Amino acid sequence: MRIEIEDLHKSFGDLTVFDGLNLVVEQGEICVILGRSGQGKSVLLKHLVGLLRPDKGSIRIDGKDIVPLAEKELYPYRMRFGMIFQNAGLLQSLNVGENVALPLLEVRGRDYHATMKKVAESLRSVDLEGKERQPVSTLSGGQQKRVAIARALLQDADCLLFDEPTAGLDPLISKTVDDIIVQVNRGTGGTCIVVTHDLVSAFAVGTRIHLLDDGKVAASGTPEEIRNSDNDIVRRFLARSLEPEAGRAAGGANGG
Ligand SMILES: Nc1ncnc2c1ncn2[C@@H]1O[C@H](COP(=O)(O)OP(=O)(O)O)[C@@H](O)[C@H]1O
Ligand SMILES: [Mg+2]
Secondary structure: OOEEEEEEEEEEOOEEEEEEEEEEEOOOOEEEEEOOOOOOHHHHHHHHOOOOOOOEEEEEEOOEEOOOOOHHHHHHHHOOEEEEOOOOOOOOOOEHHHHHHHHHHOOOOOOHHHHHHHHHHHHHHOOOOOOOOOEHHHOOHHHHHHHHHHHHHHOOOOEEEEEOOOOOOOHHHHHHHHHHHHHHHHHHOOEEEEEEOOHHHHHHHOOEEEEEEOOEEEEEEOHHHHHOOOOHHHHHHHHHHOOHHHHHHHOOOOOO
């Protein structure tokens, strides 16, 4: 899936979140959108799936602008996205297999064995093979994230959206999640968008990195270009992220 966002504007009352944001996401890439908390990263993902509508601007998916579409016309586009929520969004009362199967169980008349076969395949892609019957409550934070990724994979989405996939995870577990994102991207050939404030994760997974600041994409480039950028906003973001209280970037554990 190729996505082209042009001149996006969005305000909530007096709060301007996007003020002429432009962004292109190429088919098959891992696009990282880096930005401090509150800069509109989650709001941007919600625009892509049509849960929020912009005040102005266009969002073209494979050339088609979805902004003017009515809810019903939007639905097929929404189905092409798989969303991995920040808190993993699993149902704690169900086991791993049931959680992964959820999107398919909603579809009536599906063959149970075919569904469980797809579940097994998805779990294998996230290195959780054979964990179908394990209660979700016994999994670590990183494993729960991977179950959420397996669930999104089952939908055969063209584009996976990751909202802060490593938030609240310690550095080692974060690395396993980063590795899975890269592995899944290579395996499916689909497009991935990762929004994060985690610099280590951004550089580990991104094929392109965009820095969101003050309602716009302030800088874009390959990880190498961003690392060596002399753009003031980039320099400040990188410096701030390397301060001790930034936790993971400085090598400190931050819980989880
Ligand atoms: N539905 C909403 N109504 C009003 N304000 C919102 C809404 N959603 C998000 N915001 C505000 O928009 C800003 C960006 O939010 P968000 O995208 O969640 O930031 P982040 O980059 O941390 O994900 C925040 O100030 C948030 O409070
Ligand atoms: Mg957010």
